[in-house]
Amino acid sequence: MTQAEEQLTKGYGYADKKKGYGQITDEAVAALASRIGVERTRGLAEWELDDSRFTAGRLRRIALASGDYNPLYTDMDYARKSPYGTLIAPPWVITGIEVTNAARDGMPGLHAWFRGTTLEWDRPIKLGDYLTSTGVLTDVRRVRSQTSGEAVVHEYMNTGYNQRREVVGRMFTSWHRAERETSKGIARNQKLRGLARYSPEDLMRIREDYAREVRRGAEPRFWEDVRTGEELPFVVKGPTNQFQRAVGESGGGIGFSRGDPGDWAHTHANAFKLFERHPGLPFVNEWGIPEIPLVIHNSNERCQRYLGLPGAYDAGYQRINWTIHMLTNWSGDLSFLRKLNIKFPSFNIMGDTTWCYGRVFDKRLDGDAHVVSVEVWNDNQLGQRVTSGEAEIVLPTRSRPGAPLWPA
Amino acid sequence: MTGNAISTTISNDSLDALRATVGVPRERTYQEWEFDDARVSRSQVRHWAVVLGDMRPIFVDAEYAATGPWGALIAPPSVLACFEQIDPEIDGLPGCQAVLESASLEWFQPIRVGDFLLPRSTIESLEDICSDDGRAVTMSIATSVSTADGAPVGRCTLRWRCVERGTRVQGVLFGQREEPYMWTKAGIDALRDEYAAEQPRGAAILHWEDANEGDLLAHVLKGPTTRPKYLGRMVPNWYWGQLQGWEAHDAHPELFFANENDAPEPIAATDWGHHRAQRWGGVPGALDSNVERIHYVSHLLLNWAGDHGFISRMDLEFHRHNMVGDVTRSYGRVAAKRRQDGRGIITLDIWQENQLGEQVTTGTAEVALPLRS
Numbered sequence: 001m002t003q004a005e006e007q008l009t010k011g012y013g014y015a016d017k018k019k020g021y022g023q024i025t026d027e028a029v030a031a032l033a034s035r036i037g038v039e040r041t042r043g044l045a046e047w048e049l050d051d052s053r054f055t056a057g058r059l060r061r062i063a064l065a066s067g068d069y070n071p072l073y074t075d076m077d078y079a080r081k082s083p084y085g086t087l088i089a090p091p092w093v094i095t096g097i098e099v100t101n102a103a104r105d106g107m108p109g110l111h112a113w114f115r116g117t118t119l120e121w122d123r124p125i126k127l128g129d130y131l132t133s134t135g136v137l138t139d140v141r142r143v144r145s146q147t148s149g150e151a152v153v154h155e156y157m158n159t160g161y162n163q164r165r166e167v168v169g170r171m172f173t174s175w176h177r178a179e180r181e182t183s184k185g186i187a188r189n190q191k192l193r194g195l196a197r198y199s200p201e202d203l204m205r206i207r208e209d210y211a212r213e214v215r216r217g218a219e220p221r222f223w224e225d226v227r228t229g230e231e232l233p234f235v236v237k238g239p240t241n242q243f244q245r246a247v248g249e250s251g252g253g254i255g256f257s258r259g260d261p262g263d264w265a266h267t268h269a270n271a272f273k274l275f276e277r278h279p280g281l282p283f284v285n286e287w288g289i290p291e292i293p294l295v296i297h298n299s300n301e302r303c304q305r306y307l308g309l310p311g312a313y314d315a316g317y318q319r320i321n322w323t324i325h326m327l328t329n330w331s332g333d334l335s336f337l338r339k340l341n342i343k344f345p346s347f348n349i350m351g352d353t354t355w356c357y358g359r360v361f362d363k364r365l366d367g368d369a370h371v372v373s374v375e376v377w378n379d380n381q382l383g384q385r386v387t388s389g390e391a392e393i394v395l396p397t398r399s400r401p402g403a404p405l406w407p408a
Numbered sequence: 409m410t411g412n413a414i415s416t417t418i419s420n421d422s423l424d425a426l427r428a429t430v431g432v433p434r435e436r437t438y439q440e441w442e443f444d445d446a447r448v449s450r451s452q453v454r455h456w457a458v459v460l461g462d463m464r465p466i467f468v469d470a471e472y473a474a475t476g477p478w479g480a481l482i483a484p485p486s487v488l489a490c491f492e493q494i495d496p497e498i499d500g501l502p503g504c505q506a507v508l509e510s511a512s513l514e515w516f517q518p519i520r521v522g523d524f525l526l527p528r529s530t531i532e533s534l535e536d537i538c539s540d541d542g543r544a545v546t547m548s549i550a551t552s553v554s555t556a557d558g559a560p561v562g563r564c565t566l567r568w569r570c571v572e573r574g575t576r577v578q579g580v581l582f583g584q585r586e587e588p589y590m591w592t593k594a595g596i597d598a599l600r601d602e603y604a605a606e607q608p609r610g611a612a613i614l615h616w617e618d619a620n621e622g623d624l625l626a627h628v629l630k631g632p633t634t635r636p637k638y639l640g641r642m643v644p645n646w647y648w649g650q651l652q653g654w655e656a657h658d659a660h661p662e663l664f665f666a667n668e669n670d671a672p673e674p675i676a677a678t679d680w681g682h683h684r685a686q687r688w689g690g691v692p693g694a695l696d697s698n699v700e701r702i703h704y705v706s707h708l709l710l711n712w713a714g715d716h717g718f719i720s721r722m723d724l725e726f727h728r729h730n731m732v733g734d735v736t737r738s739y740g741r742v743a744a745k746r747r748q749d750g751r752g753i754i755t756l757d758i759w760q761e762n763q764l765g766e767q768v769t770t771g772t773a774e775v776a777l778p779l780r781s
């Protein structure tokens with residue numbers, strides 16, 4: 001095969017591409033925008049919801065896959081004595097309510113980057129609960145900037161319910177769509193940095209940082225005792241590797257797409273059927289085999305070759321989990337994370353190490369709720385800020401130590 | 409730590425330590441609040457069906473299955489091979505590469521949705537084959553699965569060849585292959601047509617009387633294999649790259665290599681794809697998992713026997729190892745038939761070939777078919 005022929009058959013899209021495939025056109029943007037405000041559900045049957053209950057095993061895998069040893073998630077004897085009386089789910093499982101996102105909504109062939117999300121919680125999620133949700137596209141807009149060229153931003157709002165139809169929380173997401181060539185441009189400045197390399201001394205320092213983790217646990221952190229400007233103990237994560245990312249992004253093996261078991265696991269005849277339905281979907285790998293596009297982002301070689309990145313980039317979700325690990329370590333068992341706004345200004349590349357930090361910047365009374373606001377950020381081993389945001393946590397008060405922490 | 413090809417050793421000490429565990433059962437137990445995790449759920453079965461590429465309605469369509477021979481959804485029978493409680497590369501001989509050499513499976517009843525399953529595994533034997541080319545150890549792990557009330561569901565013995573990495577005994581696994589197979593668009597299109605021609609029997613009954621010695625089964629195609637199947641199937645016990653990873657590193661440093669970042673990562677992650685296998689293993693590419701072939705045979709047999717057929721036994725020997733990206737075609741021929749304890753049993757010869765026409769597997773299977781009488 002000549003090099004020119006190889007170029008024709010490798011990379012994104014195997015079958016003949018329709019006009020406009022992988023391009024930002026007025027028609028494609030208008031078609032997507034026509035879905036604004038249309039409510040979507042996953043259409044899960046009762047049995048599927050029942051099967052998606054948070055069992056003890058699932059909670060354990062979810063927690064440990066993100067490296068959070070909090071016994072509230074894993075140790076029934078401990079959890080029984082906690083304010084919840086049973087095992088609870090780590091707050092980040094709320095990301096499982098996402099009904100759809102830009103990676104599979106409109107404009108096939110465009111790359112999708114996760115820009116950030118705002119998460120809101122109304123009540124804890126406990127052992128035996130399941131989550132159901134509705135989602136809606138709230139905005140589509142074309143943007144143009146010097147660095148990223150032309151792009152389209154999609155925004156979504158998802159609302160999650162438990163099996164009693166109580167709202168457990170909301171997830172607002174923002175996505176950046178760009179043509180693959182433009183995406184290479186976005187990535188170009190990243191290429192300068194290369195993959196992380198660690199000396200034995202570097203690794204030893206990271207290990208020491210793991211040993212410095214402090215979990216508040218059962219001892220209440222009263223609102224009155226918190227001072228503005230206070231720094232939260234950090235947690236460190238990584239260096240990530242293929243093993244860790246496979247586990248972490250699949251929630252410990254419970255399925256990448258959480259509510260949809262096996263959604264991305266198409267193989268054999270299923271894969272061929274999928275690509276017949278969606279000829280533009282597959283990525284044709286180095287050996288001529290069409291694969292789901294997701295495989296790009298777990299391979300250094302593919303991200304280097306096709307996206308111009310220094311290595312495999314992450315989906316973003318793990319940084320939410322890690323940041324929440326840091327927040328709940330500090331706030332303790334008797335506290336309620338009610339909001340987290342998080343943005344991903346830069347990439348987390350395979351092999352990076354991530355330090356999650358927080359600092360209290362405000363405390364106030366909101367109705368009956370004693371709230372602290374925490375600035376959060378993640379830095380990598382180069383000192384680059386890869387994540388930034390703010391969190392709101394409801395803390396117990398000395399004046400009414402037993403008062404409920406969430407509105408329900 | 410440098411980025412050279414990995415070499416590992418199976419030491420006398422680690423082998424002796426493992427020998428001391430031969431015959432000691434390892435089982436999974438459940439506390440009351442964990443019972444839901446032991447139950448075979450409908451979505452678990454669907455998940456298996458999806459990742460195995462076998463979507464027959466008896467696995468995924470509850471209405472259909474309710475009126476079928478088992479009165480409920482059943483799981484792909486071959487998942488019996490996935491209940492092993494001992495991982496030869498982790499609990500066995502850390503740092504080795506383990507490939508499945510042969511498998512014997514026996515089923516007593518179908519795995520139904522709602523079953524509460526208790527697995528129990530034992531290392532049955534260890535055979536040490538030491539030569540100038542490196543050390544290989546054959547590890548036989550027997551696993552039995554029963555329901556909560558003790559009724560046996562099935563039993564399987566998987567024989568793993570555990571080799572030292574970076575030695576000639578590892579290189580032998582690849583046979584004459586020097587690189588992964590390269591597909592063309594025409595080749596892929598032909599596979600698509602071959603898949604489209606598949607015709608599972610389904611609800612129609614194949615009676616024992618109608619199966620005759622010499623009958624050839626319609627073959628089943630699988631592949632080309634890719635990495636995501638591993639992602640989808642991964643239900644790990646260890647969580648690397650975070651605190652747990654460091655703890656595991658302390659306990660089993662021989663399980664780790666220094667990866668692209670000069671950071672420790674389990675060696676098993678070099679077996680998932682060609683890039684890493686070539687760079688870190690110094691081998692032509694990544695090997696396929698032979699466990700998959702048990703599923704492929706199960707698919708072949710059920711396509712032929714239909715929903716009413718019951719696979720009762722399978723003995724497979726894997727002569728060659730496929731690489732990721734290969735296809736496997738499974739074939740069968742009726743070898744003998746007999747009546748036993750009021751059941752009609754068919755014995756079949758089984759073989760598998762890759763896209764190069766190399767025979768990679770041979771074996772036999774038994775399927776119980778309904779009697780017309």
